[in-house]
Amino acid sequence: MTASPIASFPSSRPRRLRRTPALRNLVREDQLSANDLIWPVFVCDGEGVTQEIPSMPGVIRRSVDLIVEAAQEAVDLGIPAICLFPYTDAALKTDGCEEAWNPDNLSNRAIRAIKSAVPDIAVMTDVALDPYNAQGHDGIVRNGEIVNDESVAALVKMALAQADAGADILGPSDMMDNRIGAMRAALEDAGHIHTTIMSYAAKYASAYYGPFRDAVGASGALKGDKKTYQLDPMNAEEGLRCVARDLAEGADMVMVKPGMPYLDLCTRVKERFGVPTFAYQVSGEYAMIQAAATNGWIDGEKVMMESLTAFRRAGCDGVLTYFAPEAAKRINAGWE
Ligand code: PBG
Numbered sequence: 001m002t003a004s005p006i007a008s009f010p011s012s013r014p015r016r017l018r019r020t021p022a023l024r025n026l027v028r029e030d031q032l033s034a035n036d037l038i039w040p041v042f043v044c045d046g047e048g049v050t051q052e053i054p055s056m057p058g059v060i061r062r063s064v065d066l067i068v069e070a071a072q073e074a075v076d077l078g079i080p081a082i083c084l085f086p087y088t089d090a091a092l093k094t095d096g097c098e099e100a101w102n103p104d105n106l107s108n109r110a111i112r113a114i115k116s117a118v119p120d121i122a123v124m125t126d127v128a129l130d131p132y133n134a135q136g137h138d139g140i141v142r143n144g145e146i147v148n149d150e151s152v153a154a155l156v157k158m159a160l161a162q163a164d165a166g167a168d169i170l171g172p173s174d175m176m177d178n179r180i181g182a183m184r185a186a187l188e189d190a191g192h193i194h195t196t197i198m199s200y201a202a203k204y205a206s207a208y209y210g211p212f213r214d215a216v217g218a219s220g221a222l223k224g225d226k227k228t229y230q231l232d233p234m235n236a237e238e239g240l241r242c243v244a245r246d247l248a249e250g251a252d253m254v255m256v257k258p259g260m261p262y263l264d265l266c267t268r269v270k271e272r273f274g275v276p277t278f279a280y281q282v283s284g285e286y287a288m289i290q291a292a293a294t295n296g297w298i299d300g301e302k303v304m305m306e307s308l309t310a311f312r313r314a315g316c317d318g319v320l321t322y323f324a325p326e327a328a329k330r331i332n333a334g335w336e
Contacts, residue, residue, distance in 0.1 A: 037308075037328060047063050090221070097133045168195070257280035
């Protein structure tokens with residue numbers, strides 16, 4: 001028996017669609033746009049001041065005047081949002097974390113300055129006590145315990161001060177129980193009905209945050225670890241329960257953090273809840289790519305773009321990344 005001429009040809013040649021840039025562009029399933037990026041930036045005191053962060057090569061702290069310039073740069077690049085992290089002087093850190101809701105603290109001054117000079121950008125904040133806490137924790141510490149409800153009361157004051165200053169997106173990153181509901185109720189009561197909340201919903205107790213803690217000056221202060229409130233890296237179902245809880249309490253958007261090591265969560269969150277889902281490509285992820293690139297072991301620019309592509313493929317609507325301006329430049333220049 002001779003084989004039929006048709007059967008002797010392969011039925012499928014997927015490489016047909018990979019042959020030319022035009023065909024590849026035509027069938028590309030997803031696109032990364034500058035609109036998908038949120039740029040986390042570090043704010044410090046002074047004027048005209050920049051400070052390097054050794055564990056995050058290429059990232060600097062900027063004084064408020066230069067943060068305003070960075071916000072304008074973001075808008076010019078098509079980046080819709082900037083996220084502020086203050087470097088707080090050790091002298092302002094207390095056990096009660098009072099500086100967190102000072103209307104004139106560094107973060108609130110930066111929000112006002114940006115909103116008055118660059119009104120088009122969305123300003124996101126971090127709602128957690130660690131920059132202001134003498135103990136370095138995201139909640140208030142009493143007798144060695146991170147006390148939940150007292151911390152939530154403090155976080156609500158902090159959130160209100162940020163909303164008063166004009167923040168568009170509040171980012172509670174503290175992982176205390178019931179904080180989203182408490183903040184949402186307080187915002188409604190205060191008339192801040194349009195202030196959005198992007199909760200750090202599935203936030204894991206991760207070693208990838210190391211360089212960030214240097215950047216905000218919290219590494220020296222932290223006593224112990226954050227495992228009694230941040231999630232166990234082994235627990236995906238618990239992460240999903242936290243997302244469900246934050247949505248029920250009034251979060252508008254949710255975040256998975258860290259990003260690349262937790263892409264499974266990104267996909268499951270998007271598939272299960274269908275809500276605006278973000279990932280945070282955290283400081284350690286950034287530092288690893290930069291370190292390998294600096295050593296010439298990888299092509300930093302290509303790995304940067306591929307790493308950001310992964311978040312889109314996993315189902316994220318956007319990503320917080322220290323690469324935001326570099327990536328936006330690359331995208332705007334026509335990246336293939
Ligand atoms: C503070 C906060 C952290 C990060 C964002 N907000 C550190 C932490 O939880 O210890 C980490 C961001 C990064 O590593 O880039 N609650």
